[in-house]
Amino acid sequence: MPITQFLVLSAFLFCVGIYGVLARRNGVLVLMSVELMLNAVNLNLIAFAARLGDVAGQVFALFVITIAAAEVGVGLAIVLLIYRNRQSIDLDEVSSMRG
């Protein structure tokens, strides 16, 4: 199988994630878009692991999955705190640190 089809699919997922991060204002939806981008990276890692016959790609995909789980846990806790403090998770309103 040509490796490019996996790489292009992964690039597409990544760019959809970029669009989501930039265009969504709901904190939970932004975190979902970040998950899309992380999955795109993992797909790349696995495709190259299969191409090179090297398990290192799979091992690092597993590490990325673990870190993504940690990131979602902490990220949702932060979103929850923002909601508790402001009764809203509109990220455009979270601008206290703007200079």
Added chain:
Amino acid sequence: MPILAEAAAQNVAFWIIAAVMAAAAIAVVTVPNVVHAALSLVVVLAGVAAQYILLQAEFVGLVQVLIYIGAVIILFLFGIMLTRSPMKKNTELDNNQRLAAAGVAALILGVLVVRLLDSFGGVHIDLAQAAAANDTSAVADSIFRVYVVAFEVVSLLLLAALVGAIVLARRD
């Protein structure tokens, strides 16, 4: 001939899964309902797991199903419920830079696709060879021998994230 037929079947499987994934990924970032976005994310994550299995990485595929579809999506649904996210119109979920965001995403996609096709145009994956080299016992050997330090660091990071999430989310 059976090898050729198998390769054709794998290609067809790839394109079907890829089309479903692409549609679901676009749904994640465009649907006006947060819960529907989470359910579309399930489809994307399941598609990624299917691609892993197609690439002979069955262990990573199963971990993907367990952790992402099993745990991360549940976390997202809890997050949606706890923040009582608006389930109303699209305009409340998207900000006013949608066009600029689409432009940036399309630009990056264009550059990436051109460069990828240029660099890896003729490169093929031999799935039979990949299956022989990438079995699960080799993954286990690699994690617990070559990358054991990274494994321990990641376990520490998970612990820190666990404690941090509890500290952040608890009410005093």
